Amino acid sequence: MSLAADRTDTTARPAEGPRDLRLAALTKEFATFTAVRSLDLTVPAGTFFALLGPSGCGKTTTLRMVAGLETPTSGTIHLGDRDITWEKSYRRPVNTVFQNYALFPHLDIHENVAFGLRRRGVKDVDQQVQEMLELVELESQARKKPPQMSGGQQQRVALARALINRPEVLLLDEPLGALDLKLRRSMQIEIKRIQEEVGLTFVHVTHDQEEAMTMADTIAVMNGGVIEQMGSPTELYENPQTTFVANFLGxxxxxxxxxxxxxxxxxxxxxxxxxxxxxxxxxxxxxxxxxxxxxxxxxxxxxxGEPIDAPxxxxxxxxxxxxxxxxxxxxxxxxxxxxxxxxxxxxxxxxxxxxxxxxxxxxxxxxxxxxxxxxxxxxxxxxxxxx
Missing domain, CATH: 2.40.50.140 (Nucleic acid-binding proteins)
Structure with missing residues (x-):
């Protein structure tokens, strides 16, 4: 986790409950190219949403703007009625899980998960840490250190450390990219189970079509900084609207x-x-x-000459x-x-x-x-x- 991800400000919790994430005309220009082009997007609260596309399509830049790690050139980012476009990353009710986990190797798993709460001065964190470790099925590993754990276990620690801050939106940036194929497939199921149990909004960036289709309720296929098509995995696969979607998704x-x-x-x-x-x-x-x-x-x-059952x-x-x-x-x-x-x-x-x-x-x-x-x-x- 980055320091920004661990310092989520939870003091301004919404009274009205979960809020949709809305991007309006969001654009990010760099010196030599435009990474994201006037992107309009609504992610319903409590859903598992995937941004899917090849390298350079703008998906990670979009995620970093939501996290507050990149500044938009234009456009807005809202959580419900709250405009977070220009808020500091640590003041947003958003956490990020990265591909490399970014765990502290000198701290045991309990203290890695507790880090964000302790930094904000929260007292009596042990019960919350225990609940999070139970959620990710690592309660028996609490006193191990990250180097003693497998890649899949470290990924679950990273999830627990993000979720303990009670963010409204959890951003996942290629979180399974460092795992081997068999472990990656088991973690897809595990992360989806966790999302359904906690009921938070997950926004997942990936280039892996199978990963997006296995985990997401809704997929937005990105290409060249714009969304080619958005819908359920079944809708995109069975009825693609562009050749890019037809070829990239399967x-x-x-x-x-x-x-x-x-x-x-x-x-x-x-x-x-x-x-x-x-x-x-x-x-x-x-x-x-x-x-x-x-x-x-x-x-x-x-x-x-043989009959085929497909009239x-x-x-x-x-x-x-x-x-x-x-x-x-x-x-x-x-x-x-x-x-x-x-x-x-x-x-x-x-x-x-x-x-x-x-x-x-x-x-x-x-x-x-x-x-x-x-x-x-x-x-x-x-x-x-x-x-």
Whole structure:
């Protein structure tokens, strides 16, 4: 924890109860670039909110402005009716948990958690510390020092030290980035459990799509200092509104097509000679060219001529060009007659043998799983790996 994070002023607690965090036209300009561009955002009190995006998208700068560690160029930050835009960081009812934990190595866990309360002159802190250690399931580790603990345990100590100050908003800046994959996944569940138990507003910054989808009630996908799309994990994954969201949040097949008709609740698209259907609420353009999108796990593959249980959008003439067995599923690349390779993920249920490389196949998907994006969007946007 930083000193600022430990010195949260809790004397001005709101009488009206939990308050929404509101950012209005928030902008941060540096000498050579603009990190955050006129950002409008409301985080409802008591929710788990994630800012998701690649490095340099503005998510950490946004978090630091809320924490008071960066000064906005313009715009405002409110907690309910309280304007905290220009307040000192230690006067804000906000705490931050950082990736490196920043625990005091010479203090035991009890005293690390107690540090903020003791600094403010709070008496009889032991009971509060005990309650926090019970919350993070570390009560038996109270007299150990940080170097004696695992990364996951240190992360829970950092959470306890932040939460004991009773902040209205807890900011988490890539808090699981230093952990290995297995531990990171278990900590995702643990942090979500803690948030639900304490009922505070958590704002979590991450570049990890799985982490955001596992933990957050609402995700805002950031790109180039602005929010591309915001909604529940299911909404963003199933119905992305931009190619960036479609590619960054998971993987997508994006196939060129031209709108043939838009009537009633269905948009029909000519896609390389095959007409496919898109539900109107998943069609983000209604005329001209577009990108037909379908997630790989929604694509069904079968040997050529065999029936596929996915009526509506059916294409023939595919050839398997790559087969990857990954345990729970098999991942295929299928080259279609127009030259594009489509991804298909098939769960390994044992229903049939794995298709071989070079097999001739048909592919299909149910129309209700497809989406349509404007053709003027970059089909490659968001399709890259984080370092």
């Amino acid at each position: 993987q997508s097949n994006l196939i060129a097509g031209t709108v043939a008709s838009a009537e009633g609740d269905v948009v029909r698209v000519d896609m390389h000679g095959t007409q496919v259907s898109i539900p109107v609420d998943r069609a983000h353009t209604r005329t001209g060219a577009g990108w037909v999108g379908i997630r790989p796990e929604k694509v069904l593959v079968a040997p050529a 509506g959008n059916h294409m023939t003439g595919g050839v398997v060009t790559d087969v990857s067995f990954v345990g729970v599923s098999t991942q295929y690349l299928v080259r279609m007659p127009w030259g594009q390779e489509l991804m298909a993920f098939e769960q390994n249920t044992g229903r049939r043998k794995i298709l071989r490389h070079g097999a001739e196949v048909d592919v299909s998907w149910r129309p209700e799983f497809a989406f349509l994006l404007p053709a003027d969007q970059d089909v490659r946007a968001g399709a890259f790996e984080e370092d």
